Amino acid sequence: MNEVIKSFMDRKILLSPEIFEKIKEDSYSDIIEKYDDKNILVLTNELLEEKNKEKILELKEEYNKDRKVRIIKSYEEESGKREVKDFVSHFKSRYNKIKNILLNRTDLQNTLSITRGIEKNNENVSFIGIIYNKLITKNGDLSIILEDLTGKIIFLVKRDKECFNMAKDLVLDEVIGVTGLIRNKVLYANNIFIPDIPYTKELKKSSEEGYAAFISDIHVGSNVFLEDDFERFIKWLNLELGDEKHKEKASKIKYLFIIGDLVDGIGIYPDQDLGLKIKDINEQYEKLAYYLGKIRNDISLIICPGNHDALRLSEPQPSLDKNIAKKIWELPNVFLVSNPALVNIHFSEDFDGFDVLMYHGSSMHYFVDNVESLRLGNAKDNPSLVSKFLLQRRHLAPTHGSSIYATYKDNDPLVIDKVPDFFVSGEMHRPDELNYNNTTIINCSCFQAKTPYEEKMGNNPIPSIATLVDLKTRNITKIDFSENDK
Ligand SMILES: [Fe+2]
Ligand SMILES: [Fe+2]
The missing domain is CATH 3.60.21.50 (Purple Acid Phosphatase; chain A, domain 2)
Structure with missing residues (x-):
């Protein structure tokens, strides 16, 4: 035991009581080999943990460099408190990423912002937005509120339309494209587009x-x-x-x-x-x-x-x-x-x-x-x-x-x-x-x-x-x- 203490002292390492206890249990040579660091004055349990981690990381890197992974x-945790504006930027990011996927569709090439498109009358337009609300009308049609970064619009999907079944499956907050005829600030939908993956x-x-x-x-x-x-x-x-x-x-x-x-x-x-x-x-x-x-x-x-x-x-x-x-x-x-x-x-x-x-x-x-x-x-x-x-x-x-x-x-x-x-x-x-x-x-x-x-x-x-x-x-x-x- 004295020898071990001496060998640490030679290296100018002082041992904390908990490490001293550890040494009693562990193999001495292992500990000396692992913690041979002249700069460490007091070896504490935390330090020991830290050094262990570094060593393991190094070994893992070396060991895994030939693996095909x-x-x-x-994602690791993002530090810092969340504010409302972060919530907004999170949703904006979702909207923009999926909008870019949808814009590959030829039918959606001439998409307008909702505030601009809503002013048209008796014209065919297309929008890309997030589903804000969805309900079934008394006639059994679907009335859906779509929102983009500029505003909101209601679009109606008549139950005899081909896209009605697809509309039934739409869920809140998903990003979609829709084309149809604008009349009195309401869009009568002809077609609905989800981003999907390519064929x-x-x-x-x-x-x-x-x-x-x-x-x-x-x-x-x-x-x-x-x-x-x-x-x-x-x-x-x-x-x-x-x-x-x-x-x-x-x-x-x-x-x-x-x-x-x-x-x-x-x-x-x-x-x-x-x-x-x-x-x-x-x-x-x-x-x-x-x-x-x-x-x-x-x-x-x-x-x-x-x-x-x-x-x-x-x-x-x-x-x-x-x-x-x-x-x-x-x-x-x-x-x-x-x-x-x-x-x-x-x-x-x-x-x-x-x-x-x-x-x-x-x-x-x-x-x-x-x-x-x-x-x-x-x-x-x-x-x-x-x-x-x-x-x-x-x-x-x-x-x-x-x-x-x-x-x-x-x-x-x-x-x-x-x-x-x-x-x-x-x-x-x-x-x-x-x-x-x-x-x-x-x-x-x-x-x-x-x-x-x-x-x-x-x-x-x-x-x-x-x-x-x-x-x-x-x-x-x-x-x-x-x-x-x-
Ligand atoms: Fe689970
Ligand atoms: Fe489970």
Whole structure:
């Protein structure tokens, strides 16, 4: 012991009592090697933490430089108090971004501002605006108020019009284009345009072999967390389970995306603790870190949070907190990103890779409940329909109140400004997929059995399934890790 103290003193390092205690427990040489810094006079616990973080970051960078993972968009918290003007600039940014997409339509080339257009009479005009209000008239027509940066106008959609069905699906606060005839300051709509994603985007394929796997909603800590199924999944990834065909497939997996609700969390809803097996949030993440740490190191893990994770609820949710989920953050093959986030994978010198838009999906319930076509299409059980609806609106939560969001200065991070190759979500606890204009929509399963809350809400989860994509062919397979199957 004296030797150790002496060696620190030689380096002009004084030890705080808590470090002194630590040294007693830890390996001496480790500590000396890690904290050999002549400039540090008093080594405190905080300093030790800081130095550790730097070291881990350095190691991670070095370790991951050959991985084909690029984080394109990941949002951290914006500091500073929000004022009304920030709220306005957030909405202006949304309006302008989506307006620019809509202006590519030939029918909307001659769009006027509402204050100018409203003065015309018996003329055909077009507007681009945000839906301010929407109601059904006594005659069964739709009367919608549209707002742009200059003013508001009512547009009427007669129920015998071709665009009536489309108008029925319009939701508050979405940005649309509309053309029609102006008469007495009211627009009689002929056509409605949503921004949508283009038909022409080719189905991109990689010439290099590789698979991406997608899961979400693990809910570690819940007493209905399907631990055995999750363990089977990890064994399968590590080629310890399944026949040769399975092993061949698993061996090609290079990326594992986890789309939020990593743990069940604490205090997410009243009496949640009755449904918890692990009641401490740090322990929940530690347990998950234990599992993730078992996964083959050559698989890159790309992880975003969800509404059950220990973060603010407002979107974008920043990446997982390094202090709470320390053991996950320390895993060398882990990339932590925000919810939503845009990540590019599998690129090479002559291939620009695949853009994967990750969004946990908190807004989805609102649209299932409030959009007629989604309700009739049973989107609750077919969540890819909701994802498609959001892609078409080019926004992850178009209606104010469909999710909680943070306003960002001059930017609305929930706008889908870049068309992704993959749009992946969780939250609905049901696996589903759909090719929509060559964007692959994926909704993930979960590793949690039906909870009493889900029972009450009429949700029908299908747990323990992983979705795989062959990046060479874009073929999708789903593998069931539930007990009954084995
Ligand atoms: Fe969940
Ligand atoms: Fe969730």
